[in-house]
Amino acid sequence: MTELSGRHVVYCGVCTLPPEYCEYGGTVKKCQQWLEKNQPTMYSRIWSPEVLEAEMASLSVEAQERAMKDAKKKAAKAEAAERKDADKRANSVVTIKRIERNKRKYVTSVSGLEAFGLELKKVAKDFGKKFATGSSVTKVPSGGEEIVVQGDVSGEIEEFILEKYKEVPEDNIELVEDKKKKKGEGN
Amino acid sequence: MFKKDITPSPKQKLKSSIQRNLRQSLLTTYPLLTPFIDDIIPKKASLEQIKLPDRVSLYVIDGTTPLFFQADTPSQQNTIVPHLKLVHRFPQCFPTIRIDRGAIRFVLSGATLMAPGLTSKGGRLPMPHERPPREKSAAEAENADDIEVPNEGADEEGHWSRELEKGEPVVVVAEGKEEACAVGVLVAGTKEIKEKGKGPVIEEAHFLGDGLWRMALD
Numbered sequence: 474m475t476e477l478s479g480r481h482v483v484y485c486g487v488c489t490l491p492p493e494y495c496e497y498g499g500t501v502k503k504c505q506q507w508l509e510k511n512q513p514t515m516y517s518r519i520w521s522p523e524v525l526e527a528e529m530a531s532l533s534v535e536a537q538e539r540a541m542k543d544a545k546k547k548a549a550k551a552e553a554a555e556r557k558d559a560d561k562r563a564n565s566v567v568t569i570k571r572i573e574r575n576k577r578k579y580v581t582s583v584s585g586l587e588a589f590g591l592e593l594k595k596v597a598k599d600f601g602k603k604f605a606t607g608s609s610v611t612k613v614p615s616g617g618e619e620i621v622v623q624g625d626v627s628g629e630i631e632e633f634i635l636e637k638y639k640e641v642p643e644d645n646i647e648l649v650e651d652k653k654k655k656k657g658e659g660n
Numbered sequence: 661m662f663k664k665d666i667t668p669s670p671k672q673k674l675k676s677s678i679q680r681n682l683r684q685s686l687l688t689t690y691p692l693l694t695p696f697i698d699d700i701i702p703k704k705a706s707l708e709q710i711k712l713p714d715r716v717s718l719y720v721i722d723g724t725t726p727l728f729f730q731a732d733t734p735s736q737q738n739t740i741v742p743h744l745k746l747v748h749r750f751p752q753c754f755p756t757i758r759i760d761r762g763a764i765r766f767v768l769s770g771a772t773l774m775a776p777g778l779t780s781k782g783g784r785l786p787m788p789h790e791r792p793p794r795e796k797s798a799a800e801a802e803n804a805d806d807i808e809v810p811n812e813g814a815d816e817e818g819h820w821s822r823e824l825e826k827g828e829p830v831v832v833v834a835e836g837k838e839e840a841c842a843v844g845v846l847v848a849g850t851k852e853i854k855e856k857g858k859g860p861v862i863e864e865a866h867f868l869g870d871g872l873w874r875m876a877l878d
Binding site for chain 1: 745748749750751762764765768837838839841868869873874
């Protein structure tokens with residue numbers, strides 16, 4: 474009991490684990506780079522060749538092989554997942570839809586934001602704040618969720634999304650008019 | 661328990677009376693925390709509760725620092741289990757067992773912790789022995805609600821100085837690592853584990869990189 478305050482632990486900026494455990498996180502390469510850059514002393518302690526060798530020596534050959542294979546598999550898996558994620562991101566479309574509710578009244582529904590790793594509930598709150606209208610997350614019959622904003626804000630909402638959520642590329646936003654009547658904005 | 665990702669749900673502020681109760685039960689479960697309790701739960705800070713799936717509640721202080729969680733099911737006996745971030749801050753305050761290197765990757769993918777990972781050369785199970793007395797007289801351990809600090813801890817080898825019972829929460833550290841890698845409730849006493857040498861030890865644990873660990877709190 475030396476001091477009364479707790480220890481401060483550094484966590485890896487890539488996989489969030491304590492750096493000692495990065496090797497199990499599946500993003501070893503990236504973690505190593507991060508640690509080397511941000512915590513050089515720790516890096517040399519964990520990843521120096523001598524340490525690694527000593528660790529390897531304590532395992533039997535068979536176990537070593539198994540561990541190696543396992544690590545490889547995990548890394549490949551993580552990589553594949555990442556690629557898939559990026560792919561999904563590139564292909565998914567955010568749809569902004571203006572729906573006529575009652576002659577001259579409209580609601581604007583935004584769907585597809587979740588594919589970009591955004592949290593609908595929070596985004597909905599932001600929309601509500603920005604446009605000073607009701608904004609909520611609703612379930613769609615086809616499964617999944619969308620954000621419904623009261624009032625016709627289809628034009629501004631596109632700009633707002635582009636400005637605030639940089640991860641959504643402009644080309645992936647689509648404006649749709651729901652009723653037979655035309656008078657849409659943008660494309 | 662938390663293999664899947666958890667979507668954060670709203671936080672609830674707790675009444676100060678409940679807060680006091682929790683503090684008390686935390687101390688009863690982990691008497692070693694006594695010297696640090698004001699650091700963990702400062703008197704002024706607001707304690708918040710977050711409901712997680714499976715009737716587990718997580719307690720969070722100041723909105724961002726997770727402290728511990730509690731499963732509200734009879735099978736778990738409402739044991740308070742510390743969040744790993746808390747364990748990392750106060751590693752010496754929780755009973756520990758150690759697993760060997762080979763077991764780490766299984767534990768970190770959420771497998772049930774089995775006895776062989778503990779009984780092997782790299783593992784460490786408690787080894788009862790006399791500890792040098794602390795400053796004052798050695799306190800009586802395990803009195804229902806005493807606040808005195810029991811005289812227990814880990815020796816240089818990593819053996820905890822007291823046999824742990826079934827149902828006790830325990831921190832799992834790993835061979836060759838400084839930080840803890842999991843925390844859970846024992847499903848078998850440590851004595852039993854030593855005798856049998858096989859079977860499950862901790863069934864559902866909170867481990868590094870699981871849903872609870874990754875949960876965003878803000």
